[in-house]
Amino acid sequence: DVKVTQSSRYLVKRTGEKVFLECVQDMDHENMFWYRQDPGLGLRLIYFSYDVKMKEKGDIPEGYSVSREKKERFSLILESASTNQTSMYLCASSLFTANEKLFFGSGTQLSVL
Amino acid sequence: AQSVAQPEDQVNVAEGNPLTVKCTYxxxxxxxxxxxxxxxxxxxxxxxxxxxxxxxxxxxxGFEAEFNKSQTSFHLKKPSALVSDSALYFCAVRDGGENTDKLIFGTGTRLQVFP
Known part of the structure; x- marks a missing residue:
């Protein structure tokens, strides 16, 4: 069965900390995505990647960066965490073509205190 | 730029009744x-x-959706709702005319099915 695994289900960090959210997929998918989910705002795209070492900004990239050194792994980095980055973070992957569905991880609930 | 709207935050329906969750793009x-x-x-x-x-x-x-190009809609439907259908539903769109794999989501609609 296909799988997207996010390293932590819950994470609590302090303001100013550097935070790494890890995501691994076992489907050999080219595309990987990071979204954040907030009540009333739905899912908003932070960054996506269509190949190793390639990345594109989504709609809300400010305060975030990403890394994709290997095809199966896509990391989201909060350089200096702030309280407004408290959110549910969802990773997803898909095959390269635009009509393919996304497979999602279970999410990481990040709280920044 | 592509966008998608889900006009209802919540939809309530009795079990056994048909349901519709709306989406426009x-x-x-x-x-x-x-x-x-x-x-x-x-x-x-x-x-x-x-x-x-x-x-x-x-x-x-058992879900289905109807694409309506003239109304730019893609409503989700089910003929007979189950309590277990209660969940959060998201509509999403990719622009086939753009060279991008960006998938944009709506704000979500919470479906509540009452016994």
Missing amino acids: SVSGNPYLFWYVQYPNRGLQFLLKYITGDNLVKGSY
């Missing part, structure tokens, strides 16, 4: 449209998609 090219469902404390699961062809698309768990 805006793209410059041909739309690729998707519905996803999120059960409590879970990630999103794919329900169905429209790429081309028949305007009525059938998906998982």
Whole structure:
């Protein structure tokens, strides 16, 4: 069965900390995505990647960066965490073509205190 | 730029009744449209998609959706709701006219099915 695994289900960090959210997929998918989910705002795209070492900004990239050194792994980095980055973070992957569905991880609930 | 709207925050329906969850979209090219469902404390699961062809698309768990180009809508439907259908539903769109893999989601509609 296909799988997207996010390293932590819950994470609590302090303001100013550097935070790494890890995501691994076992489907050999080219595309990987990071979204954040907030009540009333739905899912908003932070960054996506269509190949190793390639990345594109989504709609809300400010305060975030990403890394994709290997095809199966896509990391989201909060350089200096702030309280407004408290959110549910969802990773997803898909095959390269635009009509393919996304497979999602279970999410990481990040709280920044 | 592509966008998608879900005008209802919540939809309430009695078990056994038909349900509709609304979605409208805006793209410059041909739309690729998707519905996803999120059960409590879970990630999103794919329900169905429209790429081309028949305007009525059938998906998982008895759901279907109707693509209406003139109204730029892609409403999710089910003839007879179950209590277990209670969840958060998201509509999403990719712009087939743009050279991008960006998938944009709506704000979500919470479906509550009462026994």
